[in-house]
Amino acid sequence: MSGIRVMLVDDQELLRASLRTVLSADERIEVTHDVANGGDAIEVVRRYRLDVVLMDIRMPRMDGVAATAEIVRIAPATRVLMLTTFDDDELVVAAIRAGASGYLTKDVRPAALAQAVCDVASGTSALAPGVAATVLDLVRQVPMRRTAALDGLTPREVEIFGLLARGRSNSEICAELVLSENTVKSHVRAVLQKLNLRDRVHVVIHAYENGLVGRNDLPD
Amino acid sequence: MSGIRVMLVDDQELLRASLRTVLSADERIEVTHDVANGGDAIEVVRRYRLDVVLMDIRMPRMDGVAATAEIVRIAPATRVLMLTTFDDDELVVAAIRAGASGYLTKDVRPAALAQAVCDVASGTSALAPGVAATVLDLVRQVPMRRTAALDGLTPREVEIFGLLARGRSNSEICAELVLSENTVKSHVRAVLQKLNLRDRVHVVIHAYENGLVGRNDLPD
DNA sequence: TGCCGTCTCACCCCTTGGGGTGATGTCGGC
DNA sequence: GCCGACATCACCCCAAGGGGTGAGACGGCA
Numbered sequence: 178m179s180g181i182r183v184m185l186v187d188d189q190e191l192l193r194a195s196l197r198t199v200l201s202a203d204e205r206i207e208v209t210h211d212v213a214n215g216g217d218a219i220e221v222v223r224r225y226r227l228d229v230v231l232m233d234i235r236m237p238r239m240d241g242v243a244a245t246a247e248i249v250r251i252a253p254a255t256r257v258l259m260l261t262t263f264d265d266d267e268l269v270v271a272a273i274r275a276g277a278s279g280y281l282t283k284d285v286r287p288a289a290l291a292q293a294v295c296d297v298a299s300g301t302s303a304l305a306p307g308v309a310a311t312v313l314d315l316v317r318q319v320p321m322r323r324t325a326a327l328d329g330l331t332p333r334e335v336e337i338f339g340l341l342a343r344g345r346s347n348s349e350i351c352a353e354l355v356l357s358e359n360t361v362k363s364h365v366r367a368v369l370q371k372l373n374l375r376d377r378v379h380v381v382i383h384a385y386e387n388g389l390v391g392r393n394d395l396p397d
Numbered sequence: 398m399s400g401i402r403v404m405l406v407d408d409q410e411l412l413r414a415s416l417r418t419v420l421s422a423d424e425r426i427e428v429t430h431d432v433a434n435g436g437d438a439i440e441v442v443r444r445y446r447l448d449v450v451l452m453d454i455r456m457p458r459m460d461g462v463a464a465t466a467e468i469v470r471i472a473p474a475t476r477v478l479m480l481t482t483f484d485d486d487e488l489v490v491a492a493i494r495a496g497a498s499g500y501l502t503k504d505v506r507p508a509a510l511a512q513a514v515c516d517v518a519s520g521t522s523a524l525a526p527g528v529a530a531t532v533l534d535l536v537r538q539v540p541m542r543r544t545a546a547l548d549g550l551t552p553r554e555v556e557i558f559g560l561l562a563r564g565r566s567n568s569e570i571c572a573e574l575v576l577s578e579n580t581v582k583s584h585v586r587a588v589l590q591k592l593n594l595r596d597r598v599h600v601v602i603h604a605y606e607n608g609l610v611g612r613n614d615l616p617d
Numbered sequence: 618t619g620c621c622g623t624c625t626c627a628c629c630c631c632t633t634g635g636g637g638t639g640a641t642g643t644c645g646g647c
Numbered sequence: 648g649c650c651g652a653c654a655t656c657a658c659c660c661c662a663a664g665g666g667g668t669g670a671g672a673c674g675g676c677a
């Protein structure tokens with residue numbers, strides 16, 4: 178059989194299991210992998226050809242947006258479809274800017290989910306009700322729309338933001354990302370300026386208040 | 398048939414659908430209702446006899462803890478089993494104090510979930526791995542244990558903690574509390590030591606992770 | 618009475634962090 | 648080809664923060 182090859186990425190095993198059931202009921206779809214975090218997802222993408230990655234945004238280890246950016250970089254033919262609890266504007270924009278082909282919320286009907294997987298596999302887009310497909314290109318093309326929470330940050334800065342939000346010090350960041358401390362400080366300064374935050378303490382507050390990190394995104 | 402009558406309460410339709418599938422596979426269980434929020438759940442409990450309510454904690458309209466309290470009040474025979482993404486201490490305690498008979502996280506295995514439903518229906522308890530059933534009574538009986546997150550702090554230090562969690566600098570704190578900067582630094586140091594936190598950034602993280610401040614406890 | 622905990626404050630240290638400026642190299646678009 | 652965005656790094660400055668020590672005032676309690 179040559180169905181659409183799909184990988185599930187979600188930290189909830191129960192949800193992965195049920196998604197597998199739901200999607201496997203559609204004979205066009207073949208769920209070939211499921212993993213619990215972004216890091217594992219990237220490993221799979223490196224090794225296997227996939228058509229669609231169904232990805233949660235909120236995950237431990239590596240969040241969905243960063244994972245999406247990495248996946249579209251190393252496997253441009255693979256479509257990433259976000260599936261998440263939140264329809265938060267900033268996350269939608271962040272995910273789409275990272276290269277996601279669609280964005281569904283978890284209250285989607287099972288049948289609609291399967292259809293959406295087929296849609297993105299065929300190169301079209303899938304968005305939760307109300308949002309038009311044209312929005313995708315618009316968001317990608319418009320050079321600078323201020324959508325507040327993370328918008329305006331470069332991918333690297335988003336990465337830095339994530340580490341700041343988890344309480345990392347500059348030296349820890351420069352170790353984790355293999356950068357010089359001066360570089361880290363440059364990025365941190367850019368993040369503070371662009372988000373109009375006073376210091377890294379307020380970065381953490383901003384992150385939690387906007388749901389950009391959640392419980393269980395524990396520092397270690 | 399006279400299976401265990403179960404209602405599902407979760408705002409994610411997809412999860413409800415899959416839970417229904419998973420649970421219906423067990424012939425001891427009969428899923429008789431599913432609703433999207435606590436308010437609707439209470440309406441159902443008023444009208445029908447139920448054995449087990451499988452309840453998410455995070456929901457719009459009426460949260461799971463409040464709904465649980467109301468359900469055990471109006472239908473003491475009905476067992477409430479929390480099913481949630483978080484295994485956060487405060488939420489566990491809150492749910493159990495509200496009268497929940499069990500607390501599972503969503504990474505539970507499908508088979509274990511079905512078994513847990515049967516367990517609570519028969520009057521026993523179900524807790525996520527590692528937590529003993531005896532904890533339930535203990536938690537309910539102990540009058541008021543400061544849930545460790547702020548344990549050991551003096552009143553003044555708790556006050557300082559609150560300001561730290563909202564992103565205040567030392568100078569702002571000394572202005573707000575009319576103290577010398579040296580005093581503020583002493584208190585801050587005490588807070589960091591007692592909670593075993595590295596710096597004020599981690600104080601903010603600690604506060605959010607333990608639900609000591611929430612959304613909308615905005616800095617200003 | 619003396620002891621202890623708490624709150625207050627002072628002085629010292631030095632690392633960390635925020636802010637400014639500027640210089641590379643690379644990449645993609647016009 | 649040029650230009651802008653991005654990422655990288657280097658220097659500078661200095662305020663803010665974390666850490667140690669010690670000490671005076673006040674209250675409760677044995």
